[in-house]
Amino acid sequence: MSFTVHGLAVSRGIAIGRAVIVASSRMDVAHYFVKADQVDAEILRLRHARNAVIEEIERVQGSLGELGSNDAHPELSALLDVHLMLLQDEQLTSGVKHWITHRHYNAEWALTTQLEVIARQFDEMEDPYLRERKADLEQVVERMLRYMRGVASPVAAPAPAGAAGKGETLFDPTVDVPLVLIAHDLSPADMLQFKQSVFAGFVTDVGGKTSHTAIVARSMDIPAVVGARSASHLINQDDWVIIDGDAGVVVVDPSPILLAEYGFKQRQGEVERERLSRLKNTPAVTLDGQKIELLANIEQPEDAVGALKAGAVGVGLFRTEFLFMGRNGQLPDEEEQFSAYRRAVEGMQGLPVTVRTVDVGADKPLDRSPVRAGEDHLNPALGLRAIRWSLADPAMFLAQLRAILRAAAFGPINLLVPMLAHASEIRQTLALVDKARAQLDARGQVHGPVRLGAMIEVPAAALTIPLFLRYFDFLSIGTNDLIQYTLAIDRADEAVSHLYDPVHPAVLHLLASTISQCRAQGKGVSVCGEMAGDVTMTRLLLGLGLRSFSMHPSQILAVKQQILRCDTTKLATWAQTVLAAEDPAALMAD
Ligand code: PEP
Ligand code: MG
Numbered sequence: 242m243s244f245t246v247h248g249l250a251v252s253r254g255i256a257i258g259r260a261v262i263v264a265s266s267r268m269d270v271a272h273y274f275v276k277a278d279q280v281d282a283e284i285l286r287l288r289h290a291r292n293a294v295i296e297e298i299e300r301v302q303g304s305l306g307e308l309g310s311n312d313a314h315p316e317l318s319a320l321l322d323v324h325l326m327l328l329q330d331e332q333l334t335s336g337v338k339h340w341i342t343h344r345h346y347n348a349e350w351a352l353t354t355q356l357e358v359i360a361r362q363f364d365e366m367e368d369p370y371l372r373e374r375k376a377d378l379e380q381v382v383e384r385m386l387r388y389m390r391g392v393a394s395p396v397a398a399p400a401p402a403g404a405a406g407k408g409e410t411l412f413d414p415t416v417d418v419p420l421v422l423i424a425h426d427l428s429p430a431d432m433l434q435f436k437q438s439v440f441a442g443f444v445t446d447v448g449g450k451t452s453h454t455a456i457v458a459r460s461m462d463i464p465a466v467v468g469a470r471s472a473s474h475l476i477n478q479d480d481w482v483i484i485d486g487d488a489g490v491v492v493v494d495p496s497p498i499l500l501a502e503y504g505f506k507q508r509q510g511e512v513e514r515e516r517l518s519r520l521k522n523t524p525a526v527t528l529d530g531q532k533i534e535l536l537a538n539i540e541q542p543e544d545a546v547g548a549l550k551a552g553a554v555g556v557g558l559f560r561t562e563f564l565f566m567g568r569n570g571q572l573p574d575e576e577e578q579f580s581a582y583r584r585a586v587e588g589m590q591g592l593p594v595t596v597r598t599v600d601v602g603a604d605k606p607l608d609r610s611p612v613r614a615g616e617d618h619l620n621p622a623l624g625l626r627a628i629r630w631s632l633a634d635p636a637m638f639l640a641q642l643r644a645i646l647r648a649a650a651f652g653p654i655n656l657l658v659p660m661l662a663h664a665s666e667i668r669q670t671l672a673l674v675d676k677a678r679a680q681l682d683a684r685g686q687v688h689g690p691v692r693l694g695a696m697i698e699v700p701a702a703a704l705t706i707p708l709f710l711r712y713f714d715f716l717s718i719g720t721n722d723l724i725q726y727t728l729a730i731d732r733a734d735e736a737v738s739h740l741y742d743p744v745h746p747a748v749l750h751l752l753a754s755t756i757s758q759c760r761a762q763g764k765g766v767s768v769c770g771e772m773a774g775d776v777t778m779t780r781l782l783l784g785l786g787l788r789s790f791s792m793h794p795s796q797i798l799a800v801k802q803q804i805l806r807c808d809t810t811k812l813a814t815w816a817q818t819v820l821a822a823e824d825p826a827a828l829m830a831d
Contacts, residue, residue: 243494246476248444248469249738250489251455255507256442256464257500258419260480260493262357262473269431270353270386272438274345283341287348290385295328297384323374324381332359333378344418349389356382358478421482425473429605430567432457433540442484444472444491449741451721451771452733453605459774460540462795466491468735517798521552525801527783528808535801536595536791538769542581545588547794552801555593557717557791558657558769559585561641562599566607575640582648595655595694595717595769595791596645598638602626604733622731627660632669642677649689656691657717662701667712696769698722703751706758716759717791720770724748743772744781744825753820756786767791777829779803784816 263270275283302321327333333355340351356378363375422443424431432454441463448454448467458465464486466472476482476493483492483503492499525533536557537548541564548556564573564581573581586594601607603622631638645656658670674693681688695702695709698719702709709716720743725732727748730741742748752768759766767789772778774792776799782790783804790800819825 243492243496243499244475246444246469246472246491246493248466248472248489248491249448249450249455249735250485250487251448251450251467252458252461252463252465252486254442254462254464254486254510255503256419256421256484256486257503257507258421258441258482260423260476260478260482261354261420261440262423262476262478263353264357264425270349271347272350272440273347274439275341275347277345280342280345283348283351284338286389287337287341287352287385290348290388291328291334293388294381294384295325298324298328320377323377327374327378327381349386352382352385354478361477421484423473423476423482427454429453429457429563430607432461433563433567442486444469444476444482444484446470446473447733447735449731449733449735449738451724451741454733456721456771456793457540459771459795460538460544460793462793468738470735517802520798520801520805521550523801523805525804527804528806529810531783531788531809533783533804534767534789535797535804536767536769536789537794537797538774538791539585539794542584542588544794545585545594549589549592551794551797553592553794553797555595556585556589557595557767557789559594559596560600561597562601562605565599565601566605568607570607572607572637575644578641578644579647582645582654583651586648586652586654589652591652593653593655595657596648597657597659597696598628598631598641598645600627600659602630622725628658628666628670629660632666632673635673638673639677639680642674643681643686643688646674646677646681646688646691647686649691650687651689654689654691655694655715657694657696659696659719660698660722661695661709662699664708667695667708671712694765696722697751697755698726698770700727700751703755706755710758710762710764713764715765715767716755718752718755718766718768718770720748720752720768720772723751723770727751742826743775743778744819744829746820746822746825749781749785749820749825752782753785753816760786765789774800776800776803780807780812781816781819781829783807783809784812784814784819786813 298321302318305318336355336358337351340346340354341348346354359378360375363372363378366372419441420439422440424443425446426448427443427445443458443465445454445467446469452467455465455467464484466484466486466489469491472491480493481495483495483499485503495503525535527533534554536555537551537553538558538560539545539548539556540560545556564578582596602624603626625633645654648654656674661667661670678688692714694715694717695713696717696719697703697709699722703723721732724730724741724743728740728742728745730737732741756766768782768787769791772782773790774796779800780803792800815831819828822828
């Protein structure tokens with residue numbers, strides 16, 4: 242039966258495909274397709290894993306018997322019997338075979354998919370004893386996965402999901418069923434893997450519009466809905482699903498009429514993109530002749546390709562923290578970072594690249610487990626995040642600064658510092674930049690000049706702009722955090738997402754005054770939060786005097802289209818009325 246689930250629209254477009262439900266804990270399981278002639282070998286790989294686990298359990302049972310302890314541990318022995326029974330269960334074996342044979346999933350993916358199917362059935366059982374057997378099933382599957390991790394795949398590189406090289410197509414056209422991922426949650430680190438995986442869209446139960454998971458989805462330009470509450474429970478494995486990333490709606494098991502309607506919308510979207518692509522080489526100039534700078538936000542050096550393709554005139558924000566995530570605490574060293582920044586700079590072919598120093602913490606934990614033991618009462622958004630994290634570990638920060646300064650010898654770099662609020666933080670940061678440069682000189686290593694910039698994303702910073710202008714060459718307004726901290730709304734929490742208001746008068750005043758103070762002093766100012774790529778905000782930002790916007794490459798052409806239709810002199814007058822209004826949102830459509 243068809244039904245809809247509502248969430249937050251975070252990344253535009255329509256995706257139609259079959260649901261793949263993935264538990265948060267199994268996001269790192271490899272997801273790739275095997276070729277038709279590899280199906281038998283993949284089934285064999287699975288059988289080997291199952292047999293190995295059966296042998297392992299039988300060995301344990303045997304040793305209990307030898308010790309004469311079978312009677313002493315009747316519960317343990319019974320548990321092992323249950324595990325053996327589950328491993329031989331027909332529903333597990335035949336289900337997994339089905340996913341490999343008919344969908345060409347790799348063995349690990351097929352196994353976890355079938356686990357989700359059976360786990361649902363356990364969840365629905367009345368008998369609490371039977372319901373609890375779900376944990377046993379999870380344990381045996383985990384054992385099989387562990388075994389498979391230790392054995393090389395004979396049929397395909399068992400790369401972790403998304404670890405395949407860019408450009409390598411993981412989607413097997415012989416199977417030709419688009420897949421959409423449904424998960425309770427996805428961390429920004431998961432999203433990085435997701436970037437190169439097989440999915441055409443995704444839905445999560447949790448998350449806000451400017452959560453980093455949503456931001457990465459936008460950068461990938463795939464339809465996504467977050468904050469869809471219980472979607473991962475309501476949707477079943479393999480259900481047909483439509484993701485409407487424009488409306489924030491997920492249609493499950495759609496009727497043929499709905500499928501046709503959304504198929505039509507999908508094609509319309511493609512036509513619209515095609516039309517916009519013609520603007521790529523058109524200069525972004527308003528009707529009254531104001532030149533507007535359109536820059537790209539990137540997460541990885543390779544994203545520079547997409548930035549150039551979209552017609553960006555530089556990178557306004559390189560979120561370097563994505564180089565630090567999902568590495569089990571093994572941070573990238575100076576050489577690895579230098580190579581990444583150099584690739585980004587060279588990729589931009591002489592256009593400037595704004596490299597932001599690492600911003601981990603809050604909803605960007607280094608690894609998937611965000612909360613450390615005993616710290617679940619703390620609010621990470623107000624904790625050791627961004628520049629605070631960097632200043633707490635000067636050796637790590639100096640390595641990053643040296644890597645950036647060295648890359649600056651290969652092309653123009655702006656060095657941007659996130660979340661500054663205090664004069665003391667500014668002074669410490671700049672002293673460390675000087676120290677990094679001195680260290681490179683002492684080593685006799687080549688480095689280049691950088692322009693220094695600060696992000697304005699804490700109200701305390703927005704209220705002390707003269708201080709920032711004294712020390713920095715340019716400012717970049719991070720509206721995602723500026724809104725979060727001004728309105729006391731966690732940007733990742735869907736429960737308060739209705740209060741996350743980019744045009745709240747307080748936010749607009751901080752924006753307007755930051756822009757006008759920078760302009761008055763002839764200093765560069767740009768917006769690099771999600772607001773810059775939101776076409777419904779373009780007129781207002783232009784009216785407030787903004788001339789530099791940094792956004793996901795996928796948004797650049799749509800924003801340019803808006804700019805080409807605008808007259809900034811008229812917008813300046815209108816923006817003043819919006820600024821003075823009690824309810825600015827009501828005037829936005831004027
Ligand atoms: C912002 O806060 O607006 C910003 C661009 O930084 P991030 O989204 O990475 O926190
Ligand atoms: Mg920020």
